[in-house]
Amino acid sequence: MxxxxxxxxxETRPLDIRWHVMSLAVLNEGRADLPERYRRLLTEGWAPVRLVVAARHKYGEDVVGPLYTALGTRIHRQGLGPGHEALTGALAETGLPADLLDETGHDTWDHAVRAGHREAIDLVGEEVGTPVIALPGPEGTRTAFFGPVVTPAPRGEAATRLWDGLLLLAATPGFHELKRSRTQGPVFD
Structure with missing residues (x-):
């Protein structure tokens, strides 16, 4: 979202968006308190992040955003989950070679997945989840937050207002956190 x-x-602000991998599987490693179904999803989640990291390494930064979108559409919006059909469809949509799928079944790229995850955690601290967003902060610094976690994704003027509000928060020295309990699951509009 x-x-x-x-x-x-x-569409309305000059953003320099750079997509990075953050892994819920890495975030939740070693946790014995997770339900079996969620642990299974975390294991299955390695394939898409390995695919994105391998694609970035082999074809450059410009493939990451489109691949991420194609994967998300299939995994979440279409409800396919992170399986073979979603991954092969995303590769086809983005014009990436199908043999990239070979990169998902082994741990060759896990060090890069962990490094990308660590980079996000280093920006915001250990007590967070995904997503992490880095924004311009006070006096030329960079401020990062966990979130925003929003559903559905704001559109139009509402999207721009949320962005402008986050910039205000990021520019406030000492601001750390806003949070409330979720009242609904993801809404894909």
């Missing part, structure tokens, strides 16, 4: 919102904002 956050990625869809950022793309909406980029």
């Amino acid at each position: 956050t990625s869809r919102w950022l793309l909406e904002v980029s």
